[in-house]
Amino acid sequence: xxxxxxxxxxxxxxxxxxxxxxxxxxxxxxxxxxxxxxxxxxxxxxxxxxxxxxxxxxxxxxxxxxxxxxxxxxxxxxxxxxxxxxxxxxxxxxxxxxxxxxxxxxxxxxxxxxxxxxxxxxxxxxxxxxxxxxxxxxxxxxxxxxxxxxxxxxxxxxxxxxxxxxxxxxxxxxxxxxxxxxxxxxxxxxxxxxxxxxxxxxxxxxxxxxxxxxxxxxxxxxxxxx
Ligand code: SAH
Numbered sequence: 001x002x003x004x005x006x007x008x009x010x011x012x013x014x015x016x017x018x019x020x021x022x023x024x025x026x027x028x029x030x031x032x033x034x035x036x037x038x039x040x041x042x043x044x045x046x047x048x049x050x051x052x053x054x055x056x057x058x059x060x061x062x063x064x065x066x067x068x069x070x071x072x073x074x075x076x077x078x079x080x081x082x083x084x085x086x087x088x089x090x091x092x093x094x095x096x097x098x099x100x101x102x103x104x105x106x107x108x109x110x111x112x113x114x115x116x117x118x119x120x121x122x123x124x125x126x127x128x129x130x131x132x133x134x135x136x137x138x139x140x141x142x143x144x145x146x147x148x149x150x151x152x153x154x155x156x157x158x159x160x161x162x163x164x165x166x167x168x169x170x171x172x173x174x175x176x177x178x179x180x181x182x183x184x185x186x187x188x189x190x191x192x193x194x195x196x197x198x199x200x201x202x203x204x205x206x207x208x209x210x211x212x213x214x215x216x217x218x219x220x221x222x223x224x225x226x
Contacts, residue, residue: 009050012062016078017045019064023079030215033086040086043112044078051137052105052130071123073220075103076165080198080217082109087200087214088161088184090114095156097178099149100165100222104130107142110163117142118156120149122225148225152178159183166222167196171211179203188219 021036028034036044050061052075057067066074076084084106088096093115098107101121107130110117117139121127124146131144145153149164150172157178164175164187171187179185183203190196198214 009048009058009062013045013049016049016062016064017041020044020079020082023064024083027083027215031083031087032214033083036082037086039090039113040082040109043085043109044082046112047105047108048137049075049078049105051133052103052108069103069126071126073102073123073126075105076219081106083215084163084165084186084198085109085113087186087198088163090161094160097153097156097159097162097175098165099152099162099175101127101130101144102165104134104139104142104144106163106165107134107144108137108139111139111142114160115141118153118159119144120147120153122146122148122223149222150174150225154178161185162187164188164222165219167192167217167219168222171199171201171209176201176203176209181205181207186214188217192221 024035050058053061053067064078066077069075090113095116096110096114098119101119107117107119127144127146134142152174158180162175162185167188185201188196188198196217198217200212200214202210
């Protein structure tokens with residue numbers, strides 16, 4: 001990539017931060033966030049989304065839209081990625097599980113802030129491509145596993161937080177179990193043809209959960225694994 005291209009991307013990224021700020025402001029009544037946290041804002045301004053979109057799509061990588069990434073899947077809208085990251089109140093040093101690696105972009109956003117990211121992808125070709133991109137872009141604190149996200153990653157549990165990036169008909173019990181007490185999970189719930197809600201789940205010390213509807217969203221479905 002030429003120096004001019006790098007500069008174009010930096011400019012486009014700065015505009016994206018501005019647009020996502022505007023969306024936070026417009027949705028503050030629903031989400032409770034009137035602005036991105038400084039950590040999420042910095043990560044959005046830093047992660048090179050053009051490296052996570054399919055080749056040939058770099059010029060539109062910093063639009064605040066989802067984009068197809070092949071195999072019928074999408075890289076999520078930057079606003080939703082930022083909001084999902086803010087909702088878990090990410091802290092340095094935490095261990096976070098992501099379900100649905102997809103392009104690897106959400107994993108990179110998390111990896112900018114927390115200590116270690118464990119990400120599960122059902123489709124082998126996508127998971128392998130994302131793992132290669134994450135390694136090439138220097139995110140050595142992300143581990144990608146090919147498998148069924150419904151089951152979580154019991155060997156690495158418990159997690160401080162879980163970010164699910166595909167819509168499930170209901171909250172998978174295995175994921176709630178793999179959250180630490182006080183842990184937070186963001187998950188879109190609902191079918192692919194009907195309204196979905198982004199939910200925030202907070203696990204109480206006694207293991208029970210508190211649920212909050214955050215926002216109407218549209219995600220690809222979480223496919224039951226075999
Ligand atoms: N986080 C991604 C968004 C990917 S879209 C990004 O930032 O680009 C959702 C992803 O979830 C798809 O790649 C899809 O293949 C994956 N997926 C669907 N069902 C799954 C399951 N049961 N386990 C793991 N991944 C799943």
